[in-house]
Amino acid sequence: MTISIPPSNPEPLKSLQPKGWMRYLSFSLDHKVIGLQYMVCGFIFYLIGGALASAIRIELTSPMSDFMARDVYNQVLTLHGTIMIFLWIVPVVNGAFGNYLIPFYVGARDMAFPRLNAVAFWLIPPAGLMLISSYFINGAAQSGWTAYPPLSITTPAAGQIIWIISVLLLGGSSIFGGINFIATILKLRRPGLKLMQLPMYCWAMLGTSILVVLSTPVLAGTLILLSFDIVAHTGFFNPELGGNVIVYQHLFWFYSHPAVYIMVLPAFGLVSEILPVHCRKPLFGYTTMVYSIMGIVFLGLIVWAHHMFTSGTPPWMRLFFTIATAFIAVPTGIKFFNWVATLWGGRISLNTAILFSCGFIVNFVLGGITGVALAQVPFDVHVHDTYFVVAHFHYIVYGGSVFVIFSSIYHWFPKATGKMLNENLGRFHFLITFIGFNLCFAPQHWLGLNGMPRRVAEYDPQFTFVNQISSAGALLMALSTLPFLWNVFHSLFKGDEAGDNPWRGLTPEWLTSSPPPVENWNGEAPLVTEPYGYGKTKVPEPLNQIGTKD
Amino acid sequence: MVSICLIIGGIWIGNNVNLLPIVASSNAPVYDELFKVLFTIGTILFVGMTGLVIYSLIKFRSKPGELEDGIAIEGNLSLEILWTAVPAIVILFVGLYSYDIYDRMGGMQPLEVHHHEQHLMKGSERIWGGIGSSSTIEASNQFTAALPIELTAMQFAFIFHYPKGDITSGELHVPIDQPVNLTMESKDVIHAFWVPEFRLKQDVIPGQPTILSFTPTRIGRYPIICAELCGPYHGGMRATVVVEKTEDYQQWFNQNAKLIDIEA
Numbered sequence: 001m002t003i004s005i006p007p008s009n010p011e012p013l014k015s016l017q018p019k020g021w022m023r024y025l026s027f028s029l030d031h032k033v034i035g036l037q038y039m040v041c042g043f044i045f046y047l048i049g050g051a052l053a054s055a056i057r058i059e060l061t062s063p064m065s066d067f068m069a070r071d072v073y074n075q076v077l078t079l080h081g082t083i084m085i086f087l088w089i090v091p092v093v094n095g096a097f098g099n100y101l102i103p104f105y106v107g108a109r110d111m112a113f114p115r116l117n118a119v120a121f122w123l124i125p126p127a128g129l130m131l132i133s134s135y136f137i138n139g140a141a142q143s144g145w146t147a148y149p150p151l152s153i154t155t156p157a158a159g160q161i162i163w164i165i166s167v168l169l170l171g172g173s174s175i176f177g178g179i180n181f182i183a184t185i186l187k188l189r190r191p192g193l194k195l196m197q198l199p200m201y202c203w204a205m206l207g208t209s210i211l212v213v214l215s216t217p218v219l220a221g222t223l224i225l226l227s228f229d230i231v232a233h234t235g236f237f238n239p240e241l242g243g244n245v246i247v248y249q250h251l252f253w254f255y256s257h258p259a260v261y262i263m264v265l266p267a268f269g270l271v272s273e274i275l276p277v278h279c280r281k282p283l284f285g286y287t288t289m290v291y292s293i294m295g296i297v298f299l300g301l302i303v304w305a306h307h308m309f310t311s312g313t314p315p316w317m318r319l320f321f322t323i324a325t326a327f328i329a330v331p332t333g334i335k336f337f338n339w340v341a342t343l344w345g346g347r348i349s350l351n352t353a354i355l356f357s358c359g360f361i362v363n364f365v366l367g368g369i370t371g372v373a374l375a376q377v378p379f380d381v382h383v384h385d386t387y388f389v390v391a392h393f394h395y396i397v398y399g400g401s402v403f404v405i406f407s408s409i410y411h412w413f414p415k416a417t418g419k420m421l422n423e424n425l426g427r428f429h430f431l432i433t434f435i436g437f438n439l440c441f442a443p444q445h446w447l448g449l450n451g452m453p454r455r456v457a458e459y460d461p462q463f464t465f466v467n468q469i470s471s472a473g474a475l476l477m478a479l480s481t482l483p484f485l486w487n488v489f490h491s492l493f494k495g496d497e498a499g500d501n502p503w504r505g506l507t508p509e510w511l512t513s514s515p516p517p518v519e520n521w522n523g524e525a526p527l528v529t530e531p532y533g534y535g536k537t538k539v540p541e542p543l544n545q546i547g548t549k550d
Numbered sequence: 551m552v553s554i555c556l557i558i559g560g561i562w563i564g565n566n567v568n569l570l571p572i573v574a575s576s577n578a579p580v581y582d583e584l585f586k587v588l589f590t591i592g593t594i595l596f597v598g599m600t601g602l603v604i605y606s607l608i609k610f611r612s613k614p615g616e617l618e619d620g621i622a623i624e625g626n627l628s629l630e631i632l633w634t635a636v637p638a639i640v641i642l643f644v645g646l647y648s649y650d651i652y653d654r655m656g657g658m659q660p661l662e663v664h665h666h667e668q669h670l671m672k673g674s675e676r677i678w679g680g681i682g683s684s685s686t687i688e689a690s691n692q693f694t695a696a697l698p699i700e701l702t703a704m705q706f707a708f709i710f711h712y713p714k715g716d717i718t719s720g721e722l723h724v725p726i727d728q729p730v731n732l733t734m735e736s737k738d739v740i741h742a743f744w745v746p747e748f749r750l751k752q753d754v755i756p757g758q759p760t761i762l763s764f765t766p767t768r769i770g771r772y773p774i775i776c777a778e779l780c781g782p783y784h785g786g787m788r789a790t791v792v793v794e795k796t797e798d799y800q801q802w803f804n805q806n807a808k809l810i811d812i813e814a
Binding site: 065069070071073074142143144148150151154155239240242243244245246279280281282283284285286287288310311312318319322323326327329330333334336337338340341343344345346347348349350354358361362365366369370372373376377378379381382384385386445446449450451453454455456457458459460504532533534535536 | 569570571580581584585588591592595596599600602603606607610611612616617618619620621622623624625626629630633634637638641644645648649651652655738739740742744746749750751752753755756757758760773775776777778779780781782783784785786
């Protein structure tokens with residue numbers, strides 16, 4: 001049962017907060033400010049991680065290790081992976097959009113625990129800065145974002161320890177966020193709003209937060225044990241002291257496979273919000289979408305060992321994890337068919353938001369197909385740890401999550417800023433991102449199949465040409481951020497006025513001003529029982545008596 | 551109609567586009583069979599979904615200034631059942647098929663430690679195998695005992711040791727059509743033994759011996775590649791497997807063997 005409307009009057013507290021742009025640098029408790037803090041902070045790290053990716057692609061334009069020292073190359077690939085996962089995609093698809101949208105969607109004035117929320121955000125910048133600064137101290141960690149022992153025990157300790165501490169901080173931030181989302185979605189719903197009436201992003205965030213809360217502590221515990229091995233010379237994972245390196249892999253992937261769903265489930269939710277608005281059609285198959293999210297959450301927790309098929313796992317284990325992994329394709333497939341059915345028969349505006357969302361569908365389908373293939377043990381033993389896997393997961397996390405992030409920025413920028421982004425520039429941004437992305441990663445499937453392992457600075461000269469094509473794609477991707485940044489800054493100051501509801505959306509965030517007031521709505525929160533009621537010309541009912549307590 | 555074309559096209563592409571390297575082990579043709587099936591299904595699905603998205607975007611795009619909504623369809627139970635059941639059946643088929651492939655590669659056979667390998671165990675109670683571990687079907691057909699070879703991986707080299715003949719070599723020499731049993735252990739960090747032309751990979755783990763069996767079927771020199779990040783020179787950690795005629799192998803063996811009395 002829903003309880004009551006959130007803190008009856010948060011105003012006195014918030015009025016102490018700085019006004020204007022300064023509040024974005026403050027310990028603000030406003031969920032919208034925190035959401036934008038996550039967004040901008042994440043994007044800065046995205047640019048840094050992207051610069052590191054460019055460095056990797058420059059190194060790989062020639063088969064020799066000639067652009068940077070070999071140990072620096074390993075530091076770069078470790079930082080690239082860690083930054084993109086823990087400082088860009090996870091904080092943005094969860095923290096940025098979750099904080100901005102969830103209170104609107106449940107009809108609340110703020111998150112359940114505003115202070116915890118601010119703490120969760122403010123853990124990120126120091127953790128990120130520390131991680132990057134480790135490069136200048138004694139060299140950053142160089143054992144990959146997976147930090148497999150014994151390599152992580154034998155490489156220089158300072159960088160590895162700093163890496164562990166910052167991942168622990170980021171994991172803590174993620175757990176705080178997850179608890180906050182669960183509490184907000186389950187307990188802060190506006191009276192009269194049922195669970196099955198919530199916008200799909202709430203369900204995605206509920207599922208994601210369950211994964212965060214269940215699996216992140218396992219990663220934290222594992223990394224603490226690893227730090228003991230490094231600092232105190234204990235032998236949990238050190239074979240010389242009787243430790244077992246495979247145990248680390250099990251514990252690590254128990255978090256890090258669900259981490260993939262922590263990166264893509266919120267993206268699924270965001271797409272489910274964006275498509276109906278621009279197709280002018282209800283989201284197809286709401287109920288099955290909800291069940292498929294929960295199916296993915298459950299299956300996502302029991303598939304981790306498919307990352308370890310070549311580690312020497314026993315046959316029964318290989319079989320179980322193959323089947324469990326392949327079956328994730330069923331609930332995921334349901335979502336994709338439902339999205340296509342949402343497009344079908346709509347009145348689609350071909351704007352940038354919808355283009356990025358459809359780009360996501362196409363890219364993710366390819367990433368999903370290679371994922372099902374990789375789940376098959378006999379297939380995996382050839383391509384495991386090769387560029388085939390690199391291509392596969394970039395199709396999932398870039399072609400999937402990052403495309404959705406861009407789609408969401410184009411969709412919600414008018415709400416957050418009150419200004420429209422330039423559509424022509426946006427479509428141009430989509431075009432070069434899409435071409436650059438596919439040019440960069442599609443050829444890597446072939447590289448992996450034909451014998452190029454991942455995480456190498458030098459390779460067989462027969463792969464030179466294909467690597468150069470891939471690097472050309474990476475260059476396009478790097479360039480694609482320029483029209484985007486120009487668009488954002490230009491529109492921020494000189495963009496067209498957006499008005500309250502430029503897309504004629506029905507979800508609650510559109511039923512207030514752009515940008516919204518501190519209390520989200522002037523007056524009561526609207527009761528939106530049909531967030532996707534397009535084609536029914538149903539006007540959301542204003543709230544009358546319920547919930548007015550003062 | 552469209553879907554029939556799609557399926558035929560997918561099968562054609564699956565059969566005619568070759569993305570894989572040379573076949574050089576008894577394992578590889580089985581792998582390529584699986585690849586062909588997955589590639590065909592994948593192509594059909596990918597082209598089908600992409601086609602649907604592009605078709606919808608063009609067919610259902612709104613005209614400028616149009617403010618109408620689409621049809622208010624919220625779902626369709628039979629469609630939902632259809633697109634739950636069909637992928638589930640495809641996945642089940644792929645799963646069973648890949649199980650069969652796995653079995654044919656020797657993956658499901660219980661791990662037997664051959665008598666001549668037992669001295670390698672040195673007290674470690676478990677030994678873990680990759681695909682093709684234990685004696686392969688080919689071995690039992692041809693009544694040939696598998697050739698035991700020990701592999702030690704270290705930063706940044708593979709060292710092979712032939713117990714018969716006590717040969718230590720940086721190159722792996724194997725006679726064609728001869729089943730080989732590699733017992734592998736790492737001296738420092740995790741490495742992985744990968745020969746793309748054999749379609750086989752197995753991690754080489756410190757403190758945990760692993761075994762890998764294969765039967766080379768094509769004469770030539772193929773790269774052995776380390777596939778697990780193992781340090782700064784990981785990219786350069788390579789060796790060569792030389793598959794040669796039995797006579798050539800015997801000659802190489804005799805030139806290098808220290809214990810001549812053993813007959814191969």
